Amino acid sequence: MAQWTEKIVSSNARGPLQIVVGDIDNDGNMDVLNVNNYPAQNFVWYRNTDGLGNFGIGLEIGVIYEPRNIAVGDIDGDNDLDVLGTSPYSIPPNLVSYKNLDGLGDFGTGTLIATPNTNGERAILVRDIDGDGHNDLVVGSIDDDSLTWYKNLDGNGNFDTGNIIISGYVNGSGIDVGDIDGDGDLDIVAGTLNYNIMSWFENLDGEGTFGPPREIGSSGMAVLSVFLADIDGDGDLDVIGSAVGAGVFAWWENLDGLGNYGLEKIINNTLITTYIYPVDLDNDDDIDVLALAPGFLRWYENLDGLGNFGEANVIKDDLEFAITVTAADLDNDGDMDPITASQRDNTVYWFENQLLAIPNFGLQNIEIYPNPTQSLVYINSKTENIVSATIFDILGKKVLQLNGKIQQVDFSTLEKGMYFLRLKTDRGEFVQKIIKE
Numbered sequence: 001m002a003q004w005t006e007k008i009v010s011s012n013a014r015g016p017l018q019i020v021v022g023d024i025d026n027d028g029n030m031d032v033l034n035v036n037n038y039p040a041q042n043f044v045w046y047r048n049t050d051g052l053g054n055f056g057i058g059l060e061i062g063v064i065y066e067p068r069n070i071a072v073g074d075i076d077g078d079n080d081l082d083v084l085g086t087s088p089y090s091i092p093p094n095l096v097s098y099k100n101l102d103g104l105g106d107f108g109t110g111t112l113i114a115t116p117n118t119n120g121e122r123a124i125l126v127r128d129i130d131g132d133g134h135n136d137l138v139v140g141s142i143d144d145d146s147l148t149w150y151k152n153l154d155g156n157g158n159f160d161t162g163n164i165i166i167s168g169y170v171n172g173s174g175i176d177v178g179d180i181d182g183d184g185d186l187d188i189v190a191g192t193l194n195y196n197i198m199s200w201f202e203n204l205d206g207e208g209t210f211g212p213p214r215e216i217g218s219s220g221m222a223v224l225s226v227f228l229a230d231i232d233g234d235g236d237l238d239v240i241g242s243a244v245g246a247g248v249f250a251w252w253e254n255l256d257g258l259g260n261y262g263l264e265k266i267i268n269n270t271l272i273t274t275y276i277y278p279v280d281l282d283n284d285d286d287i288d289v290l291a292l293a294p295g296f297l298r299w300y301e302n303l304d305g306l307g308n309f310g311e312a313n314v315i316k317d318d319l320e321f322a323i324t325v326t327a328a329d330l331d332n333d334g335d336m337d338p339i340t341a342s343q344r345d346n347t348v349y350w351f352e353n354q355l356l357a358i359p360n361f362g363l364q365n366i367e368i369y370p371n372p373t374q375s376l377v378y379i380n381s382k383t384e385n386i387v388s389a390t391i392f393d394i395l396g397k398k399v400l401q402l403n404g405k406i407q408q409v410d411f412s413t414l415e416k417g418m419y420f421l422r423l424k425t426d427r428g429e430f431v432q433k434i435i436k437e
Helices: none
Strands: 004-010 016-022 031-036 042-046 059-063 070-073 082-086 095-098 111-113 121-127 136-141 147-150 163-166 170-178 187-192 198-201 214-216 225-229 238-243 248-252 265-268 275-279 288-293 295-300 313-319 325-328 337-342 347-353 366-369 376-381 386-393 398-403 408-410 417-425 429-436
Touching: 004 313, 016 070, 016 325, 016 337, 031 070, 031 347, 042 082, 059 082, 059 095, 070 121, 082 121, 121 170, 136 170, 147 187, 187 225, 198 238, 225 275, 238 275, 275 325, 288 325, 295 337, 313 337, 313 347, 366 429, 376 386, 376 417
Parallel strands: 170 225
Antiparallel strands: 004 347, 016 031, 031 042, 042 059, 070 082, 082 095, 095 111, 121 136, 136 147, 147 163, 170 187, 187 198, 198 214, 225 238, 238 248, 248 265, 275 288, 288 295, 295 313, 325 337, 337 347, 366 376, 376 408, 386 398, 386 417, 417 429
8 A cells, every 4th residue: 555645735725726737847846736716816836856756846837817727738838837827706718828928937028819609617627639740729618618729829828709519508627638449539518507417528620620529328317526547458549537416436438439328337426536547656567546535535446457456545634625636746766746735724745645755766877859749759778678568647647658678769749849759678577757848
């Protein structure tokens, strides 16, 4: 069982609503970003000052009226992370972008993104929906229950007025993006209105023309926290989520890799689970799950890599009014550390994953180049017998698996950003950060 050491990012947050991670200052270390709601209403980021998980004071990105969600991504093509946010209760427009001016975390004045066709924007993700190499926005709205994507018109973060996928249907909170049907473009999964059935939307042409909702699982669940992840290790994207009202925390299998999903497989139905986050916590190459419940942060181990989960393991049992959790390698030891925040004590916590660090066997005998890269990364092993290579994104999701004697890895199809390349050898494992330009 994993052992966790509680640490603090900040004890001076203000009603923290959402936590995200990203390397804001391009120093190779994962920083933490937070949405403050009360009494301060702003977006802030905390610099990981030494790569060991020691953080500086909160640096304000921008002030915004009743902010709710935050996302990071490169919207202007300058290879650093910009910040996007939502303010569903303000007078429209409800979207704002902050450009990272120098790649060091100095942000410009917020730019409002026009939202004339929808209202109450809440959930937000940064993804390249139309495959043109520029990051677009995917947004769920709670006032008109709409799912919309905003095209990045010029690769410089100037967006159109929105392409509505559906209105009067989604809950505006739970959305995720991934290639559900294996055709090489990005589809969208979304939780729907109270106790309706969860659905996914196919990107029909790879350019952002979406089909009608395709239902997933049973009705009556109101899934508010939803993610795409390969839970059973068969190479396609399953769905995992929690439905607070129904008291169910479950996953849905992508039966054929084409987006035909089975009924829910219950992970827990005895504890109220308010938010979940799928991530490999024990470095066994399968997806475990972090789960928030009132007063608790727990994790569930994927016991066999097939989606059979163990009992809840407590990380923190006195965590009040926490509604967000994520994970990242904050101390650069090769494993994923959970991050959450309590609105009761205005504290952003992270938990050092002590048991699961990967020893760097043979690192001195393996060359990995070039890094950064735009396409191929070459692996020159002098003495080590490499048996597999796995690529994870900055959030711990597996994006590529290669087996056998590996001499090169192709990053050309991946989005720009930071990745982790894990190599297994006969003697052990190690992880190398790779920057895709």
